[in-house]
Amino acid sequence: MQGNSEEHHFAHAARRHYEDADYLLKGTRLSNADHHYGFAVECALKSLLLRFTAVTMDPVKPGGQRAKKPYLPNPNPATNKPARQYGHLPWVATDVALLTHGRSASPLTTALGGLSAFASWSEQHRYLDGSEVVEADVRQRRTVAQNILALHEQALITGRLP
Amino acid sequence: MTLAPRPPGGPVRFADARPRALALAHELAATGVDVLAVRDVLGRFTLLVDDRTHPAPETLARLNADYGPRLTQDLGPYAAERPLLLASELFSADALLDSERAVTDPERPDGRVRVLDNTVVGEDWAHVSTPSSEADGTRTHRTALYGFKGGVGRSTATAVLARHLADAGHLVLVVDLDLESPGVGPLATVDAELPPHGVIDLLVESAVGNAEGLEHVIRTGYTPPTGRGELWVAPARGRGTPGVPYAYVDKLNRAYADVPGADFADRLEQAVRACEDAVARDGDSGRRPDIVLLDSRAGIHDIAAVTISRLCDLALLFGTDNAQTWQGYGDLFAAWLTSGQASAVREKLRMVASMVPDSPQGTYLQSFREHAWECFALLYDDLPAGADEFATDTFSPSLEDDAAPHHPIPILFEPGLVGLDAAATPGWQDRAFVQAAYRDFLPTATLLITADPQQSSEGPR
Numbered sequence: 001m002q003g004n005s006e007e008h009h010f011a012h013a014a015r016r017h018y019e020d021a022d023y024l025l026k027g028t029r030l031s032n033a034d035h036h037y038g039f040a041v042e043c044a045l046k047s048l049l050l051r052f053t054a055v056t057m058d059p060v061k062p063g064g065q066r067a068k069k070p071y072l073p074n075p076n077p078a079t080n081k082p083a084r085q086y087g088h089l090p091w092v093a094t095d096v097a098l099l100t101h102g103r104s105a106s107p108l109t110t111a112l113g114g115l116s117a118f119a120s121w122s123e124q125h126r127y128l129d130g131s132e133v134v135e136a137d138v139r140q141r142r143t144v145a146q147n148i149l150a151l152h153e154q155a156l157i158t159g160r161l162p
Numbered sequence: 163m164t165l166a167p168r169p170p171g172g173p174v175r176f177a178d179a180r181p182r183a184l185a186l187a188h189e190l191a192a193t194g195v196d197v198l199a200v201r202d203v204l205g206r207f208t209l210l211v212d213d214r215t216h217p218a219p220e221t222l223a224r225l226n227a228d229y230g231p232r233l234t235q236d237l238g239p240y241a242a243e244r245p246l247l248l249a250s251e252l253f254s255a256d257a258l259l260d261s262e263r264a265v266t267d268p269e270r271p272d273g274r275v276r277v278l279d280n281t282v283v284g285e286d287w288a289h290v291s292t293p294s295s296e297a298d299g300t301r302t303h304r305t306a307l308y309g310f311k312g313g314v315g316r317s318t319a320t321a322v323l324a325r326h327l328a329d330a331g332h333l334v335l336v337v338d339l340d341l342e343s344p345g346v347g348p349l350a351t352v353d354a355e356l357p358p359h360g361v362i363d364l365l366v367e368s369a370v371g372n373a374e375g376l377e378h379v380i381r382t383g384y385t386p387p388t389g390r391g392e393l394w395v396a397p398a399r400g401r402g403t404p405g406v407p408y409a410y411v412d413k414l415n416r417a418y419a420d421v422p423g424a425d426f427a428d429r430l431e432q433a434v435r436a437c438e439d440a441v442a443r444d445g446d447s448g449r450r451p452d453i454v455l456l457d458s459r460a461g462i463h464d465i466a467a468v469t470i471s472r473l474c475d476l477a478l479l480f481g482t483d484n485a486q487t488w489q490g491y492g493d494l495f496a497a498w499l500t501s502g503q504a505s506a507v508r509e510k511l512r513m514v515a516s517m518v519p520d521s522p523q524g525t526y527l528q529s530f531r532e533h534a535w536e537c538f539a540l541l542y543d544d545l546p547a548g549a550d551e552f553a554t555d556t557f558s559p560s561l562e563d564d565a566a567p568h569h570p571i572p573i574l575f576e577p578g579l580v581g582l583d584a585a586a587t588p589g590w591q592d593r594a595f596v597q598a599a600y601r602d603f604l605p606t607a608t609l610l611i612t613a614d615p616q617q618s619s620e621g622p623r
Contacts, residue, residue, distance in 0.1 A: 159202025
């Protein structure tokens with residue numbers, strides 16, 4: 001794996017966002033802790049998608065620039081429009097369904113089921129006054145982030161999804 | 163230990179990486195830490211230092227700076243992206259360090275280095291166990307019939323053996339686990355119709371919790387002359403339901419799935435037990451089978467891995483005396499050796515020389531035995547120099563030992579058996595040439611199958 005590949009950066013960013021979120025949570029700075037847990041999960045999932053699926057950041061058009069977001073190429077080569085793009089959370093189950101393939105599909109589906117905890121999360125919340133953030137939600141999202149980052153870490157060491 | 167020699171200027175290849183990674187792991191461990199060498203599915207290594215209970219010593223303070231470049235250089239493309247890690251840096255170190263799949267480096271069993279191998283398929287080869295007794299204390303004898311190469315008469319032998327055991331008064335169940343090329347089901351069923359479902363349906367339906375009510379075993383039409391034994395069959399493929407396509411390939415393509423809480427090995431084990439339970443459910447006597455014959459598929463395949471490593475207490479290894487067969491068994495035994503399973507698995511194994519041709523003074527069997535012995539040397543203990551073979555605890559049978567795993571049980575080559583259409587030849591098993599071909603195999607196999615594995619400390623039983 002190249003040191004400067006996108007998946008390399010996502011993997012390290014996932015860890016950094018998670019650690020910063022923990023740091024903020026310890027100081028009861030809930031809103032920004034919540035913000036960083038969401039980005040930690042987003043980065044870990046993008047890293048997994050880039051490593052284990054057909055999702056890519058290659059130029060969408062031949063000779064073009066590398067894509068800004070990971071995307072799933074369109075099965076119809078005649079169109080340059082990606083079949084799916086991966087942006088910020090929340091993601092729905094179908095967004096990560098690509099990862100669930102082969103023998104271990106079902107256990108992974110269960111592990112990723114926790115993503116629903118981010119259904120009400122939005123990166124746009126960083127512009128809000130923070131009154132909407134409840135500690136119980138943040139702690140729940142922390143647990144989910146921890147599970148997904150652990151899954152990501154395992155996948156990097158063992159070379160496969162659980 | 164020194165690093166494996168590297169061809170000058172040549173690239174690092176898959177098999178070079180393991181000894182090099184383990185050499186460095188032992189070097190790290192010498193500083194007083196436990197090290198887990200994790201190999202990923204593509205063969206890349208990560209060395210994980212266990213500092214969960216005691217902090218790593220000062221000498222490892224700069225773990226990555228001091229050892230990282232060397233590891234990356236020695237392993238080339240077989241070094242992981244982050245090849246050196248401290249457990250304390252990880253989210254999930256326990257999942258790796260406490261994994262049941264981690265085994266002590268078999269070449270240095272006294273050391274502090276363990277290996278955790280991750281593969282795409284075949285992990286069950288590396289986890290040998292013997293089935294436990296039933297809840298009621300009875301023991302079902304489960305025997306696998308396996309051949310590294312197909313086409314050596316394994317399924318025919320299974321059918322003949324099953325009937326012989328039923329003749330001896332046993333309640334016998336034959337399970338066809340050769341899912342990719344089912345065969346023994348119809349062969350052993352005699353006059354009865356196959357059940358509507360098969361083992362394949364059990365695997366597919368149980369994955370969605372829908373196995374209740376499947377009819378996947380059938381009592382065959384065979385009545386032993388003694389009137390006591392019974393012969394049952396669980397075919398891989400059932401006869402199906404009228405008007406519904408069987409979709410065998412669609413089912414097969416899903417049969418190997420892991421589901422939450424049960425990987426494929428667990429599921430195959432549950433399927434075999436479900437077949438045994440179904441015999442008790444459907445039979446007049448209400449008894450479970452006391453002998454189960456598992457017709458495993460050929461080759462180094464996951465079904466065979468689970469069947470031999472986990473489901474059986476005796477595995478009959480079929481082969482003919484040729485280079486491909488011994489190469490294949492040699493590769494398999496080498497894998498058992500490096501995964502630390504040699505002593506656990508060898509007690510289960512016994513060679514069967516199938517299709518033995520006429521040869522003067524039994525030279526064919528002699529040659530077979532010598533080649534088998536050379537292969538089994540991988541699994542046998544080295545006898546310390548000057549030691550008495552009988553006075554030590556080592557398991558090191560001599561070439562001549564006729565109870566040893568390498569000693570072949572012969573099935574004679576009989577041209578009439580090749581291409582025999584069993585379904586169109588009622589009573590084929592009673593023909594004199596069939597009986598002659600199996601005259602050594604049947605009594606010897608029966609003795610091995612029905613012996614209590616707990617009572618013997620030496621040999622396969």
